[in-house]
Amino acid sequence: MADQSRMTRFLLSRLWRRGLLLACLLLAAPAWSASILLTAAEDGAGVRAFTQALAQQRPNDQVSFTPLNELPAPRDLPASTRLILLDLPGLDWRLQDAQGPPTLVLRISRLQARQRLGSTHPAKISLLWSDPPLERQLRLIAHILPQAQRVGVLYDAGSEFLLRELMQAAKPIGLQIVPQLWDNTSDSRPLQNLFKNSDVLLGLDDPNLYNPKTVKNLLLSSYAQQLPLVGPNAGFVRAGSLASTYSDQADWLAVLGHLLDQPPANWPHTLYPEHFKVVGNPQVARSLGIEQVDEVAVAARLAEGEQRP
Structure with a gap:
């Protein structure tokens, strides 16, 4: 009984955190700013540094990072969110749900995309290639x-x-x-x-x-x-x-800056970094x-x- 009670409290706590995340995404951002959410399976120093650099580059937007295991299903994220996936587990999670916000996928090679997608291309997902053209x-x-x-x-x-x-x-x-x-x-x-x-x-x-x-x-x-x-x-x-x-971090930030200034409907299906x-x-x-x-x-x-x- 005690184990079941602890499990119940754990699940309720997790649901509460997810609800709080959604509330923040919906309510915290000013009307004129974009809500940009980065996620990855690993929450390391490099990921945090990249998120911070993007936030400094876009002071008028709400830029945040949430570990993948703390996110709800893609369809449960606000449609206005601009989602940035920083690793392959993030893409696997996104591909499980046809519904979801516009998504930019970083750090994926042509070969990795071929293995996961074949010759298809899901809607609202843009692949930014990591391998050199x-x-x-x-x-x-x-x-x-x-x-x-x-x-x-x-x-x-x-x-x-x-x-x-x-x-x-x-x-x-x-x-x-x-x-x-x-x-x-x-x-x-x-x-x-x-x-x-x-x-x-x-x-x-x-x-x-x-x-x-x-x-x-x-x-x-x-x-x-x-x-x-x-x-x-x-x-x-x-x-x-x-x-x-x-292309290094500065080059990727330049690419993201250009894309995030545009409506997601204008994002290309695939893109090599110009820089x-x-x-x-x-x-x-x-x-x-x-x-x-x-x-x-x-x-x-x-x-x-x-x-x-």
């Missing part, structure tokens, strides 16, 4: 490795859908995509075959292929063949690839006998190219 990565290669023509690309069953887009983006730049299936990362033969037929390797943001277990083999093999690896992301550059484009930076690894450049990447200058040249009609 393929066309931007190819132009990075053209800028820092002008002699390279054959771009080797490892793929598996999950990332194969990106190949057509890669090939279309490569043609206007004068690059040739050399694809290589790598469905068993314990087998180095596909790597060696690709290296023989490529001038540079472009990494896709596919965690099945590029992860802590494969990084040593990939990087040592590329050094041995004197073949630069570009991408798949800024983290891999720190581990030993040559360079990549990426980005370039990161290079000077030690890798020296070991490969390649000129060090001028991160600021290359980023400016890439941005200028994207602004041209």
Whole structure:
């Protein structure tokens, strides 16, 4: 009986907190401000810092963070709320309910979206891609490795859908995509075959292929063949690839600032950040006998190219 009483008090307390949250969302914001709600499964320092930065950027709006497990069903949130999901569990929760407020999804890659959504796109959900645009990565290669023509690309069953887009983006730049299936990362033969037929390797943001277990083999093999690896992301550059484009917190805040100034009906279904930076690894450049990447200058040249009609 005592256990049942404690459980009842716990459930009542949780319902009360959810009711209080809804009341705050409905009543606390002035009529001229927007109610912006961020959520994630993990309530860490980074999430709190991002929420605070967004709140400082938008002083006239009501910006708040609530852990995912304290939220009601999406359909029970006020329709006027602008919801920002900061991780994949948040997206899984949002997808369980066709009803719900307009939603921006951060920190999701093309591959992750494909795994969850296939080729469909739910209404009122905008996906802001975390992985670098393929066309931007190819132009990075053209800028820092002008002699390279054959771009080797490892793929598996999950990332194969990106190949057509890669090939279309490569043609206007004068690059040739050399694809290589790598469905068993314990087998180095596909790597060696690709290296023989490529001038540079472009990494896709596919965690099945590029992860802590494969990084040593990939990087040592590329050094041995004197073949630069570009991408798949800024983290891999720190581990030993040559360079990549990426967007940091300031870039994401700029994207959100632009979108939140618009009615949610105008939000795009998908979007790559317009703002980005370039990161290079000077030690890798020296070991490969390649000129060090001028991160600021290359980023400016890439941005200028994207602004041209």
